Amino acid sequence: MNYYTFSDKAKRLTYILMGLGVIALIFGLVSGNITSTRFWANILLEAAFFTFISLGAIFFMSLQYVAQSGWSVMVKRVYEAVGRFLPFGLIIIFLVMVVSAIKGAGANGSNDIVYHWMHKGTDKIYDELVAKKSMWLNIPFVLLRTLIIGGIWVYLANVMRKRSIEMDLTNDYLPLHFKNLMTAAYYIVFFGITEQFMAWDWIMAIDANWHSTLFGWYLFDDMWLTGVIVTVLLTIHLRRKGLLTNVNANHMHNLGLWMFALSVLWGYLWFFQFMFYWYTNIPDEVVYFQARIDHYRCIFWIMFCVNLLLPLIVLMTRDTKRNDKYLVIIGSILLVTHWLDAYIWVMPGSIGVEWNIGFYEIGLAIGFIGFFLYVVLSALAKVPVQIKNHPYIEESLHHHI
Amino acid sequence: MSHTFVHALYDDDDRLKDGATKVRSLGHTIKDVFSPFPVHGIDKIMGIKRTRISICCFIYGCTGFSLAFWMISYMMVYDWPIDIGGKPNFTPYHNLPSWIPILFESTVLCSAHGMAITFLLRSWLLPGVSPKNPDPRTTDDHFLMVMPAYTDADIKAITGIAKETGAVEIKTVHA
Numbered sequence: 001m002n003y004y005t006f007s008d009k010a011k012r013l014t015y016i017l018m019g020l021g022v023i024a025l026i027f028g029l030v031s032g033n034i035t036s037t038r039f040w041a042n043i044l045l046e047a048a049f050f051t052f053i054s055l056g057a058i059f060f061m062s063l064q065y066v067a068q069s070g071w072s073v074m075v076k077r078v079y080e081a082v083g084r085f086l087p088f089g090l091i092i093i094f095l096v097m098v099v100s101a102i103k104g105a106g107a108n109g110s111n112d113i114v115y116h117w118m119h120k121g122t123d124k125i126y127d128e129l130v131a132k133k134s135m136w137l138n139i140p141f142v143l144l145r146t147l148i149i150g151g152i153w154v155y156l157a158n159v160m161r162k163r164s165i166e167m168d169l170t171n172d173y174l175p176l177h178f179k180n181l182m183t184a185a186y187y188i189v190f191f192g193i194t195e196q197f198m199a200w201d202w203i204m205a206i207d208a209n210w211h212s213t214l215f216g217w218y219l220f221d222d223m224w225l226t227g228v229i230v231t232v233l234l235t236i237h238l239r240r241k242g243l244l245t246n247v248n249a250n251h252m253h254n255l256g257l258w259m260f261a262l263s264v265l266w267g268y269l270w271f272f273q274f275m276f277y278w279y280t281n282i283p284d285e286v287v288y289f290q291a292r293i294d295h296y297r298c299i300f301w302i303m304f305c306v307n308l309l310l311p312l313i314v315l316m317t318r319d320t321k322r323n324d325k326y327l328v329i330i331g332s333i334l335l336v337t338h339w340l341d342a343y344i345w346v347m348p349g350s351i352g353v354e355w356n357i358g359f360y361e362i363g364l365a366i367g368f369i370g371f372f373l374y375v376v377l378s379a380l381a382k383v384p385v386q387i388k389n390h391p392y393i394e395e396s397l398h399h400h401i
Numbered sequence: 402m403s404h405t406f407v408h409a410l411y412d413d414d415d416r417l418k419d420g421a422t423k424v425r426s427l428g429h430t431i432k433d434v435f436s437p438f439p440v441h442g443i444d445k446i447m448g449i450k451r452t453r454i455s456i457c458c459f460i461y462g463c464t465g466f467s468l469a470f471w472m473i474s475y476m477m478v479y480d481w482p483i484d485i486g487g488k489p490n491f492t493p494y495h496n497l498p499s500w501i502p503i504l505f506e507s508t509v510l511c512s513a514h515g516m517a518i519t520f521l522l523r524s525w526l527l528p529g530v531s532p533k534n535p536d537p538r539t540t541d542d543h544f545l546m547v548m549p550a551y552t553d554a555d556i557k558a559i560t561g562i563a564k565e566t567g568a569v570e571i572k573t574v575h576a
Contacts, residue, residue: 271501275498
C-alpha cells in the first residue's frame with residue numbers, strides 16, 4: 001500500500017471548488033462591474049501564483065539533486081507532483097498575454113488590458129520610458145520567449161520526473177540518478193537566468209514605467225517559499241493518510257527551517273527595496289510604492305507584517321518546526337498573505353486604484369485551488385509516493401537533527 | 402562521595418556510542434566524553450540537558466537592540482539632528498526605516514559575541530588555562546569516556562561494560 005489514493009470524496013471536493021471557479025468566471029464575464037482588465041488581471045494573478053508554487057518546488061528538487069542532500073529524498077515525489085501544475089499555469093499566463101496583445105493591437109486598440117505597454121491605440125499618449133524599452137518589451141519577442149523558456153522548463157521538469165519514476169523500476173538506478181543530477185544542474189543555471197526574464201515579462205512589465213533589478217530575486221524567493229510551504233502541507237497530508245511513514249519530525253524540522261529562512265530572506269529583500277526607495281526618493285522608483293501604500297495600504301502593511309514577523313516569531317524555536325500543527329497553521333496563513341502580496345504585484349499596475357476583492361476574486365482563487373489540487377493530487381496518485389531506489393535513501397532514513 | 406573515575410578509551414565513535422548507551426542503560430552516569438570531533442547524538446545518550454545558550458542569545462540580542470536604539474535616537478533625534486535627503490528626523494518613528502540596518506547589525510553583533518564569550522567562559526577555554534583533557538590522544542583519533550564510580554562493584558561493572566563494547570584502554574583514576 002504505497003499508493004496515494006485520490007479518493008472520490010477528495011475528487012468531488014476539487015470538482016466543487018473548480019465549479020465555484022467556473023461560476024466566478026461566468027460572473028466576471030457577465031457582470032457589468034468587472035472590467036476586462038480586472039477579469040484578466042485576476043486570472044493572471046492566480047495562474048502566476050500557482051505556477052510560482054510549481055516552479056519553486058521544481059527548483060527546490062533540483063537543488064537537492066545538485067547539493068546531493070540526503071534528507072529530502074523521502075519527499076521527492078511530493079516536489080515532483082507539485083511541479084506538475086507548471087504547464088497548465090504557463091498556458092494560462094500565455095493566454096492572458098495573448099489576449100492583452102490582441103486587444104491592444106492596432107489603431108483601435110483598447111487600453112482596457114492587463115499589460116498597458118501592449119496598448120497601441122490612437123488614444124495612446126507617447127510614453128518615453130516604454131518606448132525606450134521596446135527592444136525588450138515588444139509583443140512578438142515577449143510571447144516567443146515565454147513560449148520557449150516555459151517549454152524548456154516543462155521539458156526539463158518532465159525529464160527529471162520520468163527518470164525518477166524509472167529509477168524505482170530498475171536495479172541499475174545509479175546512472176539514472178547521475179543523469180538527473182546533471183539535468184538538475186542545467187535546470188538550476190537555466191532557471192536562475194530565465195526566471196529573471198519571466199519575472200520581468202509577467203509581473204514587472206505590468207508597471208511598465210518602473211523597473212527594479214531586485215524584483216526577479218524577490219519573486220524567486222517567493223516561488224521558493226510557496227513551493228516549500230505547499231510541499232510541507234502535502235507531506236503532512238500524506239503522513240495523516242498513513243503514507244510516507246519514514247518521514248518523521250526531523251524531516252519536517254528541515255522543511256520548517258526552509259520556511260523560516262526563506263520568509264526572512266523574503267523580508268530582507270522586501271525591506272531593502274523599500275528602504276532604498278524611501279531613502280533616495282527618486283520619482284520614477286517611488287511610484288511603485290506610492291501606488292501601493294496610498295491605495296492598497298491595508299493589504300500592503302498586513303502582508304508585510306504577517307509574512308515577515310509571523311514566521312520569524314513562531315518558527316524560530318525548534319519545537320514549532322517539529323510540530324505538524326504549527327507548520328500547517330503558519331503555512332496556510334503564509335500562503336494567504338503571499339497571495340495578497342501577489343495581488344499587489346499585479347493589481348496597481350493593471351486596474352489601478354479602484355480595486356476590490358469581491359466574489360469574483362475569491363471565487364476564482366477557490367477555483368484555482370481546486371484546479372491545482374486536482375492536478376497535483378492526480379499526479380501524486382499515479383506513482384508510489386515512497387521511493388524505493390535512491391543512493392541517499394539510507395541517509396534520509398536515518399536523518400536526525 | 403566518589404573520587405574514583407573509570408576512564409575508557411575507544412578508537413571508534415560508534416563503539417563509543419554503544420558503550421555510552423550501555424553504561425547509561427545500566428544506571429551509571431557519564432561525567433564527560435572527550436573526542437576529537439563532535440559525535441552526533443552523544444549528548445542525548447549522555448543525558449546532557451539542552452543548552453541554555455539560546456536564552457542567553459535572546460538576552461544579548463535584546464541588549465544590543467536597546468543599546469543601538471538608545472545610541473542612535475540620542476544622536477539622530479536629541480543631540481544633533483542632521484537633515485539627510487530631506488527626511489523627517491524629529492522622532493524615532495519618522496527615522497525608523499533608516500535605523501533598521503543599524504539595529505539589526507547591533508543585535509547580531511551583541512548576540513554573537515555574547516554567545517561566543519559565554520561559551521568560552523562557561524567551558525573555561527581561555528588563553529593560559531591548562532587543558533582539562535586527561536589524555537592527549539583524544540585530540541587525535543581516540544575517544545575518552547569518563548564515568549564516576551561509587552563502589553568497587555561499580556568499578557567492576559563499568560570496566561566490564563567498557564571491555565565488552567571494545568574499549569582499547571581502561572584506567573581507574575582516583576581523584
